[in-house]
Amino acid sequence: MSVKEGGAPVARTVLQQCVQARLQVSPAEQDTEAQFVQIDRGVVIYLCFFKGANEELLPRMVSSLLNLRLCESASGKMVSVLELPGSLLIVPQATLGGKSKGRAVQYHSNISKEDGRRLYAAFVSLCEQEVTAAAASSAGTGPGVTVQHGTYGNRQVLKLDTNGPYTHLMEF
Numbered sequence: 001m002s003v004k005e006g007g008a009p010v011a012r013t014v015l016q017q018c019v020q021a022r023l024q025v026s027p028a029e030q031d032t033e034a035q036f037v038q039i040d041r042g043v044v045i046y047l048c049f050f051k052g053a054n055e056e057l058l059p060r061m062v063s064s065l066l067n068l069r070l071c072e073s074a075s076g077k078m079v080s081v082l083e084l085p086g087s088l089l090i091v092p093q094a095t096l097g098g099k100s101k102g103r104a105v106q107y108h109s110n111i112s113k114e115d116g117r118r119l120y121a122a123f124v125s126l127c128e129q130e131v132t133a134a135a136a137s138s139a140g141t142g143p144g145v146t147v148q149h150g151t152y153g154n155r156q157v158l159k160l161d162t163n164g165p166y167t168h169l170m171e172f
Contacts, residue, residue, distance in 0.1 A: 009171035025156040037148035042086030048096035
């Protein structure tokens with residue numbers, strides 16, 4: 001099932017192609033430095049789940065997002081991140097579920113934190129499997145292609161270098 005009854009989405013994603021992205025996944029503490037993950041050329045996927053989302057949705061989401069032709073190859077042809085080859089940075093982004101009410105933003109449509117964490121982990125795992133499968137096939141991704149991800153439920157700092165404002169919103 002991809003949408004709730006009434007046609008409302010159960011997940012929202014924003015895709016941004018990038019030249020490089022760096023995400024802080026753990027803040028500096030008294031005895032430790034901040035920890036980061038980084039990708040070079042590829043796609044950043046911001047992800048938010050709404051009430052009604054479940055695991056049945058994930059394979060279709062992953063397939064749609066990773067096979068969407070939104071990256072420009074050296075020849076100028078539009079290709080998927082798997083064909084590029086490119087890396088993925090997956091960022092949990094609960095704020096994508098916000099709706100304004102007066103001067104405030106409310107997040108009543110968002111999935112519970114526990115269910116969101118579980119779906120997020122499963123989504124990341126499916127993306128890793130898809131990238132690994134593409135690397136093993138003739139479509140093949142190249143060396144250095146990675147799947148990195150943020151930490152669900154934590155505030156994170158993102159630095160993004162892009163070769164143009166090429167951002168896409170997709171709902172499922």
